[in-house]
Amino acid sequence: MQDNTFPFQKALIVGVNTNDDDAKFLEEVEELKSLALACEVEVLDVITQNRRFPDVNTYVGKGKIEEIKVAINALDIEVVLFNDELAPSQISNLQKLLDIQIFDRTYVILEIFKRRAKTKEAKLQVEIASLDYMLPRLVGLHQGLSRQRGTGGGFAHGRGAGETQLELDRRVTTNKIVQLREELSQITKLRKEQRSLRKKNEEKVVSLVGYTNSGKSSTLNAILKHSTALKKEVFEKDMLFATLETSTRSIELKNGAHFLLTDTVGFVNKLPHHLVESFKSTLEEVKESDLIIHVVDASNPSFIDQIATTNKVLEELDAKGIPVIYAFNKVDKVDGYFFIPQEYYPAITTSAKTDEGIGQLIKMIVEKVFDDYSSCTLLIPYKDTKDLEVIKQNAIDYEVTYNDEGSIFKGKVNKKITNIINKYQK
Ligand SMILES: Nc1nc2c(ncn2[C@@H]2O[C@H](COP(=O)(O)OP(=O)(O)OP(=O)(O)O)[C@@H](O)[C@H]2O)c(=O)[nH]1
Numbered sequence: 001m002q003d004n005t006f007p008f009q010k011a012l013i014v015g016v017n018t019n020d021d022d023a024k025f026l027e028e029v030e031e032l033k034s035l036a037l038a039c040e041v042e043v044l045d046v047i048t049q050n051r052r053f054p055d056v057n058t059y060v061g062k063g064k065i066e067e068i069k070v071a072i073n074a075l076d077i078e079v080v081l082f083n084d085e086l087a088p089s090q091i092s093n094l095q096k097l098l099d100i101q102i103f104d105r106t107y108v109i110l111e112i113f114k115r116r117a118k119t120k121e122a123k124l125q126v127e128i129a130s131l132d133y134m135l136p137r138l139v140g141l142h143q144g145l146s147r148q149r150g151t152g153g154g155f156a157h158g159r160g161a162g163e164t165q166l167e168l169d170r171r172v173t174t175n176k177i178v179q180l181r182e183e184l185s186q187i188t189k190l191r192k193e194q195r196s197l198r199k200k201n202e203e204k205v206v207s208l209v210g211y212t213n214s215g216k217s218s219t220l221n222a223i224l225k226h227s228t229a230l231k232k233e234v235f236e237k238d239m240l241f242a243t244l245e246t247s248t249r250s251i252e253l254k255n256g257a258h259f260l261l262t263d264t265v266g267f268v269n270k271l272p273h274h275l276v277e278s279f280k281s282t283l284e285e286v287k288e289s290d291l292i293i294h295v296v297d298a299s300n301p302s303f304i305d306q307i308a309t310t311n312k313v314l315e316e317l318d319a320k321g322i323p324v325i326y327a328f329n330k331v332d333k334v335d336g337y338f339f340i341p342q343e344y345y346p347a348i349t350t351s352a353k354t355d356e357g358i359g360q361l362i363k364m365i366v367e368k369v370f371d372d373y374s375s376c377t378l379l380i381p382y383k384d385t386k387d388l389e390v391i392k393q394n395a396i397d398y399e400v401t402y403n404d405e406g407s408i409f410k411g412k413v414n415k416k417i418t419n420i421i422n423k424y425q426k
């Protein structure tokens, strides 16, 4: 009998461990559990199999299929989650064999993105990614969703997902993707225009990237506290994919330095390729940054793998070659001293929570981003005060004193105003 009082769908995870690194595999399974929980799906059991490759037809071997069937019956399982992206044929084979809703890791991640997307752009991106993913899988999903039991929580929750997928045939889906892409490209164009405007203003752009939940949004908020500009904090929360849209804040420091700081969507292990593709336009900002701050959760035992995952996605985005500073965040949660592995230099330990290292991080950002500024001492006669204003706008770390002849300016100045500076060199 169906238990309608249980708000979460009851799930079983099935995973194939293809490498020797058991700890990494188990971490991945744990992560899938949290991803599922974010979709109101509770994992009651995990069945794993060590194999060199997943089975091409059924992901796991025949014997395991029987084991899964037993577990489904014993635990009253409503949905089976597979730890990898399944091929369309695997979905439809498994669907026939298990006669239950089945979803793969990609689907779960897409589902979370769907739930979290707020802006028009994010919604479009997620929808395109979902349709791209579903197009070759319509048959298998169709079979599975026709059996939907409609409990309170879970994947079927109030979304009418079943009906819409039933109705979708390949042609309709393809047309829809074309139409959504067109809509997205209009928004992307607007973004591009905004970016080129910023370029014209020669604003420096710094982007925060990193694994989901590492503290990117919190780091942005912590840096904002050091800014003299108006503050509007970004959303931070202890959940996977709290941030789906990039948001940019202007940071203005007491020393005159100002730059734009962009918060971005987090990355995750096996981030679906379709998502990376459709989020590319949002992540274009990263590609055009002057500097990337790679935020790492230093308190997470898998931080090295998480760095590798993030760097892989950055590579996919063609964002390699941009200078990177690693911020090993959440050091307040680390017992004892945190040693930064040398290969990640330049790097710093931070805590967005306690503000530890944030001042130093800002200093490193300024040094890196304003490395085309040069130190000078200038004497500007009082009749040329207008020029002094221009110089101050293009300077950092400066001080102005006054004597009988005029204002004495000492500081670092942007080379682009060399012609003005040259007039007043002491
Ligand atoms: N103890 C501690 N917690 C932190 C620190 N930085 C962030 N957190 C917490 O970690 C959780 C995730 O922080 P976010 O800033 O939302 O992380 P994010 O990288 O933006 O995550 P996504 O947007 O989901 O990718 C929140 O609960 C934060 O309060 C830190 O330095 N120390």
Ligand SMILES: [Mg+2]
Binding pocket: 216, 217, 218, 235, 236, 242, 243, 263, 264
């Ligand atoms: Mg965030």
